[in-house]
Amino acid sequence: MFEGKSVVLGVTGSIAAYKAVDIASKLTQRGLAVDVVMTKAALEFVTALSFRSVTHRPVVTDMWELSSEFSVEHVALAERADVVVVAPATANTIAKLAVGIADEMLSCIVLATRTPVIVAPAMDAGMYSNAITQENLAKLDSRGFTIVGPAHGRLASGLVGMGRLVEADEIMVNVFQVLARKGDLADRQVVVSAGGTREPIDLVRYIGNRSSGKMGYAVAEAARDRGAIVTLISTVTELPPPAGVEVMQVETAHEMRDAVLKASAAADVLIMAAAVADYQPAQVVERKIRRESETLNLELVKTDDILSEVHGDVIKVGFAAESEDLIDRATEKLRNKELDLIAANDVTAEGSGFGTDTNRVTLIDRQGRVEELPLMHKYEVAHHILDRVVVLLSPSQD
Numbered sequence: 001m002f003e004g005k006s007v008v009l010g011v012t013g014s015i016a017a018y019k020a021v022d023i024a025s026k027l028t029q030r031g032l033a034v035d036v037v038m039t040k041a042a043l044e045f046v047t048a049l050s051f052r053s054v055t056h057r058p059v060v061t062d063m064w065e066l067s068s069e070f071s072v073e074h075v076a077l078a079e080r081a082d083v084v085v086v087a088p089a090t091a092n093t094i095a096k097l098a099v100g101i102a103d104e105m106l107s108c109i110v111l112a113t114r115t116p117v118i119v120a121p122a123m124d125a126g127m128y129s130n131a132i133t134q135e136n137l138a139k140l141d142s143r144g145f146t147i148v149g150p151a152h153g154r155l156a157s158g159l160v161g162m163g164r165l166v167e168a169d170e171i172m173v174n175v176f177q178v179l180a181r182k183g184d185l186a187d188r189q190v191v192v193s194a195g196g197t198r199e200p201i202d203l204v205r206y207i208g209n210r211s212s213g214k215m216g217y218a219v220a221e222a223a224r225d226r227g228a229i230v231t232l233i234s235t236v237t238e239l240p241p242p243a244g245v246e247v248m249q250v251e252t253a254h255e256m257r258d259a260v261l262k263a264s265a266a267a268d269v270l271i272m273a274a275a276v277a278d279y280q281p282a283q284v285v286e287r288k289i290r291r292e293s294e295t296l297n298l299e300l301v302k303t304d305d306i307l308s309e310v311h312g313d314v315i316k317v318g319f320a321a322e323s324e325d326l327i328d329r330a331t332e333k334l335r336n337k338e339l340d341l342i343a344a345n346d347v348t349a350e351g352s353g354f355g356t357d358t359n360r361v362t363l364i365d366r367q368g369r370v371e372e373l374p375l376m377h378k379y380e381v382a383h384h385i386l387d388r389v390v391v392l393l394s395p396s397q398d
């Protein structure tokens with residue numbers, strides 16, 4: 001969704017400079033145009049060719065090089081960029097940026113640009129904790145720079161402390177958040193549910209389902225990448241919590257109900273991708289049930305229908321996991337639960353439904369319009385749903 005956006009990636013002289021190749025590669029793979037600008041010191045750690053190979057674009061290494069595409073108009077990059085990232089940023093470069101020194105291409109660009117700047121420090125722990133560096137970072141922070149990290153861990157010196165460059169994914173998320181500030185869900189409150197609920201039977205056993213949480217997490221990430229303020233209500237999953245998203249951890253259908261009702265009270269949108277138990281044991285045995293009798297009967301009672309309980313000025317989107325009569329059953333759920341949109345999910349289709357990275361859904365709205373989507377990555381499915389949500393949020397929609 002950030003296809004064609006322009007990123008200037010400034011690389012400075014740190015042992016972590018090699019990690020910037022991964023950052024450049026990942027940003028390029030997401031469709032961004034990445035112009036790498038290296039300081040002289042960075043060239044001591046990693047070659048310009050490495051960056052050129054992954055970005056397929058010229059790399060700026062020398063402000064005075066006349067043959068360079070950017071040398072004449074050295075502020076061209078500063079103007080074109082949608083975001084400038086300095087990663088790794090040494091104490092020396094941070095100090096220059098804090099006082100406005102412009103003695104090489106990168107510091108010139110940062111001084112000249114009006115676009116948001118992300119700075120990811122990487123240095124020795126002593127240099128990082130030094131009051132001068134701390135003052136410089138505080139100054140950049142107060143001037144609107146986004147400071148990401150550093151992380152705690154093993155440093156080049158062999159010591160353990162603060163100063164490691166954060167992981168590439170954390171920098172990517174910050175880049176996307178900056179680019180999403182002008183997104184079509186900017187400042188909207190979006191609540192997403194994900195994963196499968198667990199209903200306890202006794203002290204050690206529960207009734208669960210096969211939901212991995214992937215679909216809900218993809219919706220949360222896609223909404224975040226479009227500028228939304230996202231609350232993700234998640235059951236226990238193996239997935240890492242998405243950066244830039246508030247996560248509320250729940251286990252049972254009842255806990256999910258409470259969390260959803262609370263979070264959606266002030267929300268613009270609620271999207272329930274979670275597989276919520278329809279029945280729960282009537283009673284939970286407070287010890288481990290022994291293996292004694294030949295048969296064991298469990299009495300189950302209906303859980304609360306969460307979506308039906310959410311009222312008010314909130315766009316409600318549900319999923320319908322079906323193994324037969326897909327459209328009819330999903331349409332029935334859309335009506336009964338008073339939804340604005342439902343993603344009918346044929347969980348018997350190849351590559352679709354529980355646990356997969358891909359999904360095949362059919363979107364049905366209140367007007368009965370049916371849009372069948374092909375098999376695609378869950379993140380892309382999420383964007384198709386959010387495209388419809390954006391229309392539903394616009395006052396002019398029919």
Ligand code: PMT
Pocket residue numbers: 194195196210211212213214215216253272273274275276277278303304305306307308317318319320321322333345347353354355356359
């Ligand atoms: O997590 P993954 O492995 O990625 O799998 C994704 C998925 C298959 C779980 C997902 O795409 C999906 O289909 N989610 C809905 C699963 C489900 O519970 O469907 P349902 O038809 O039983 O429920 C209909 C809707 O009502 C759902 O939005 C559900 O969250 C909601 N519901 C269900 C029961 C209940 N007590 N309260 C509810 O609000």
